[in-house]
Amino acid sequence: MAKRNLVQFQKGMTFTIFLEDFGTEEKCAGTLFEHTKPPLATWFQANFLITQGKKGISAMDLMRKIGVSYNAA
Numbered sequence: 001m002a003k004r005n006l007v008q009f010q011k012g013m014t015f016t017i018f019l020e021d022f023g024t025e026e027k028c029a030g031t032l033f034e035h036t037k038p039p040l041a042t043w044f045q046a047n048f049l050i051t052q053g054k055k056g057i058s059a060m061d062l063m064r065k066i067g068v069s070y071n072a073a
């Protein structure tokens with residue numbers, strides 16, 4: 001039997017818990033997200049969706065899933 005990749009199968013946190021811990025504007029002061037137009041939760045959701053697929057996600061699909069314009073996606 002093949003040995004499991006411990007990094008790949010480590011316990012992660014849910015998106016809801018992530019937002020509770022890191023999803024406030026105050027906690028992101030001094031970062032590139034500080035003065036952006038989209039809300040912080042939208043940025044985190046986009047980053048989550050982009051990194052979950054092996055091949056990423058198209059801008060059109062991202063636009064539909066998070067409700068932003070094509071240019072923003």
